Amino acid sequence: MPILQVKNVTHYFGGLCAVSDFNLCLGKGELIGIIGPNGAGKTTIFNLITGVYKASQSQSSIKFNDVELVGKTPNQITALGIARTFQNIRLFKDLTVLDNIRIACYSQLHYSPWEAFFHLGRYSREEERIANLALDLLEMFNLDGMAEEISKNLPYGLQRRLEIVRAIATQPKLLLLDEPAAGMDPAEIDQLMEFILWIRKKFDLTIILVEHQMRLVMKICERIEVLDFGVTIAEGLPVQIQNNAKVLEAYLGKEGTK
Amino acid sequence: MKMIKVETEEKSKAWSVAWYLRDHWEAIANNKPILSMLLVVGFALSFAIPQFNLVNTYIQIIIMYIGINIILATSLNIVNGYMGEFSVGHAGFMAVGAYVSSLLTLHVFPSSLGFLFFPLAVIAGGVVAALVSLIVAIPSFKTRGDYLALITLAFTFIVKSLIENIEAIGGPRGIVGIDKLTTMPWVFFWTVLSLWVIRNFIYSNYGRGVLSLREDEIASRLMSVNTRQTKFLAFALSSFFAGVAGALFAHLLQYISPRVFDTVKSCDILVMVYLGGIGSIAGSILGATIYTVLLEILRPLGMFRMVLMPLLLVFLMIFRPRGIMGLRELRWFVPIQELNVVKRWRRRKKVTDANSAS
Numbered sequence: 001m002p003i004l005q006v007k008n009v010t011h012y013f014g015g016l017c018a019v020s021d022f023n024l025c026l027g028k029g030e031l032i033g034i035i036g037p038n039g040a041g042k043t044t045i046f047n048l049i050t051g052v053y054k055a056s057q058s059q060s061s062i063k064f065n066d067v068e069l070v071g072k073t074p075n076q077i078t079a080l081g082i083a084r085t086f087q088n089i090r091l092f093k094d095l096t097v098l099d100n101i102r103i104a105c106y107s108q109l110h111y112s113p114w115e116a117f118f119h120l121g122r123y124s125r126e127e128e129r130i131a132n133l134a135l136d137l138l139e140m141f142n143l144d145g146m147a148e149e150i151s152k153n154l155p156y157g158l159q160r161r162l163e164i165v166r167a168i169a170t171q172p173k174l175l176l177l178d179e180p181a182a183g184m185d186p187a188e189i190d191q192l193m194e195f196i197l198w199i200r201k202k203f204d205l206t207i208i209l210v211e212h213q214m215r216l217v218m219k220i221c222e223r224i225e226v227l228d229f230g231v232t233i234a235e236g237l238p239v240q241i242q243n244n245a246k247v248l249e250a251y252l253g254k255e256g257t258k
Numbered sequence: 259m260k261m262i263k264v265e266t267e268e269k270s271k272a273w274s275v276a277w278y279l280r281d282h283w284e285a286i287a288n289n290k291p292i293l294s295m296l297l298v299v300g301f302a303l304s305f306a307i308p309q310f311n312l313v314n315t316y317i318q319i320i321i322m323y324i325g326i327n328i329i330l331a332t333s334l335n336i337v338n339g340y341m342g343e344f345s346v347g348h349a350g351f352m353a354v355g356a357y358v359s360s361l362l363t364l365h366v367f368p369s370s371l372g373f374l375f376f377p378l379a380v381i382a383g384g385v386v387a388a389l390v391s392l393i394v395a396i397p398s399f400k401t402r403g404d405y406l407a408l409i410t411l412a413f414t415f416i417v418k419s420l421i422e423n424i425e426a427i428g429g430p431r432g433i434v435g436i437d438k439l440t441t442m443p444w445v446f447f448w449t450v451l452s453l454w455v456i457r458n459f460i461y462s463n464y465g466r467g468v469l470s471l472r473e474d475e476i477a478s479r480l481m482s483v484n485t486r487q488t489k490f491l492a493f494a495l496s497s498f499f500a501g502v503a504g505a506l507f508a509h510l511l512q513y514i515s516p517r518v519f520d521t522v523k524s525c526d527i528l529v530m531v532y533l534g535g536i537g538s539i540a541g542s543i544l545g546a547t548i549y550t551v552l553l554e555i556l557r558p559l560g561m562f563r564m565v566l567m568p569l570l571l572v573f574l575m576i577f578r579p580r581g582i583m584g585l586r587e588l589r590w591f592v593p594i595q596e597l598n599v600v601k602r603w604r605r606r607k608k609v610t611d612a613n614s615a616s
Contacts, residue, residue: 074480075484078481090477091477103481104481135606169481
């Protein structure tokens, strides 16, 4: 049974069609890539899946583990088990690394506002549980030394890593990575590849990767979707994509393919 | 020659005292038991001062105003500091609390037993103010920043003109002859309670949700934060305590009218918050205290007071743009659970450091 099934999703920005009739079927444990030139609608697809944008056509449907996502709010969708990172890092800049992780655990803490106001009942127990959980997670990713650091003071690479850890803290089954390799040099990209494969195994994740770095996508993705101006122009194994005439045309233009 | 030496010696002595105090201050601020001692002493004093007239009545009233202003500043800090919105409607919620509680003590509760029912009236004022805050909380789901500020401004005008046009509650003349039920122990109690509850809220899951709203709303929704819930809670708690402060204020001044709760009052509270520093309970306490005391000290200046105070603020914003405490907090106001997390983390770090070194 597919973990994610996207059917006929269309989205307009004003009169501009950003994504048209997008379909995707994703099996559990898969790692697929979505590529395409700038403005092809890759990030829009992430925003549609996570509920930031509402899918505009009535017959469109996004099913996650057989639960319909269209019409749900982003926080409900995240609580169901879909987490994402952002193209431009969007950490909670003025908060500590530990708080960044604990905020991502929001839906996993179970106590009422009254218990919070008056420090009653489950408050202490739950807070301790979540703090330990967050510290364990940070330790696993070698960030525990930074727990009390303000996150904007972290070096760029660690901020990227923290963003992925924060996404994992929401306990996702499906992880959407939006250009994780942006601004990285080849050696760092090699490390990132290992890292992505490792988290997939460790946390039993299904991953969708949006990326410009062909090296990364071609090497680790099992399947690739190519978008151009919101239209899926090709899909298949990395080898097939590399030799696809339409893809080459989208990237290089008609002249370039001759 | 000798004279100079003595002088410098004395100077260095004074400096050493200053440095000692400074070092001492940090130790004091980091020592939580001192806080509980201060609370006990403060509570005892709040009974002793009016009982034995330790200071004159004028100063007693100023002390009570400081307490009320601390409640107002801290509660506004939830929305303007921790949540990063800009609400200018705090006086409106204060008015709701003041009117509801005054009407209750005047017309509903028996006046001979007023002091017994007073806490109930205060709570009722707070609860109604919290319910009314829905008017502001619901638009905040859709808009933020300047537009939400405008909505809160509109809200103060609505409250003011509503009160002005209902004859049954005095209309523009207001309510006179309210019993003087606000006493120093009550002010102390409500101030401490509001600080404690607001602190607990900020250092909880919901409070962290509020902080994440200030940082990045979209990201916080995508990190599973229920933003509607946190916004609603933040507005409700903030206006509950504004209502409480309004109730205490009404029963201290013994006279309320719509003019008391206009935008100038809201601005006063805003100044206290930004003077003390956003996102800090210690800052709100400092801001409210300094502002109230300064206003009283400068009272002989008459009209010039209103020139000097804003000028002071301009200079403060130039030299300390985030207020006195801006986004920093005294350890006094951090719950023990939170401090334990840091302690546990340090211990773990030490162990791993030792392991990696060996």
